[in-house]
Amino acid sequence: MIAKLTGKLDETGDDWAVIDVGGVGYLVHCSTKTLATLGERGEGCTIFTQLQVSENDMRLLGFASAEERDWFRLLDTVQGVGSKVALAILSALSTGELRDACAGSDPATVARAQGVGPKLAGRIVNELKDKAGAMPGAAGGAMGGGVAAVSAAGGASADAVSALQNLGFKPAVAAQAVARAQEELGPDAAEGDLIRVALKRAAG
Template sequence: MIAKLKGLLDETGTDWAVIDVAGVGYLVHCSTRTLSALGEVGEGCTVFTDLQVSENDMRLLGFATAGERDWFRLLTQVQGVGSKVALAILSALETAELQTACAKGDAAMVARAQGVGPKLAGRIVNELKDKAGALPTVSGGGGSAIPLSGGASADAVSALENLGFKPAVAARAVATAQGELGDDASESELIRVALKRAAG
């Protein structure tokens, strides 16, 4: 699966962008928030991607951060939420706002997104409430992005919890560590830096 693209921003539209990677143009569908974060046409950019395959379509979705991509995956697990609705939600709300809305059961905030009615918004916050409550808040201004499940960051959070740190403290410390070290940091590196931040 294509997980990430790094290249030049070749062209953009209302909800898509073309990323030129070594002469190959990849069409990626994006939220307006991601599009604004990609920069100007001709500039270098990186997008985290999710490939969706159906019977008659193959679509590549692009995100400015891994955190936004993981929220997209969570959203599309909810019945009635397809890729178009999920992108509309991520266009209307920053990931931190979405997390807060789910944690507090604030369906009205989610219903601000185009195409999301009160009933669907209620289902989204109800189904994601437990998952959102224990997750680190991801900043919306290009800050660090923490994968919501799996990967070195999740293992690092688990390791800190096993050492006696509260889930929220462990998650915040790992989020800070990944922001300093970058997305490719190993579990051991994340744990080392996160321990300093959690104890500080």
């Protein structure tokens, strides 16, 4: 199986790119987020891939990171989520947002993706919520790592979590967002700065 391509970006479309590897052009179908990372035509790039074979088709799917590819594979296990829908979800949400939505039981966030209705979003969250914490980038399993980090820090972090909850965010989502803000800003960050950065992380 082709797991990764390193070459030059030859051409792109709305949901695909052609990667020239030693004179051979590989057509890969990608999320818009992955396409945005590939750079300009003629520039070098690396893309992680998944070969998908069906009765009537064979296509190569491309991802900016191994983590994004792992999420694609996980999404593809959910009934009603094919490659097109999975790429639409990965176009609308970062892997961190998707992980938080599943672990925090937040189907409304998943439903932001084109072609994903409330029923399918609910199924995705229900089936993947217990697996989200084991995905790459998860701290401490599910949402627990973020909650533990904030609880240990206390003070400004705890106040920032409370502020996000008052704005309507679920406790687990608020805790994870503040934990990420804490990592970015450092342990001595002020409450106002934590809230500002955490809002960006929680709202996506």
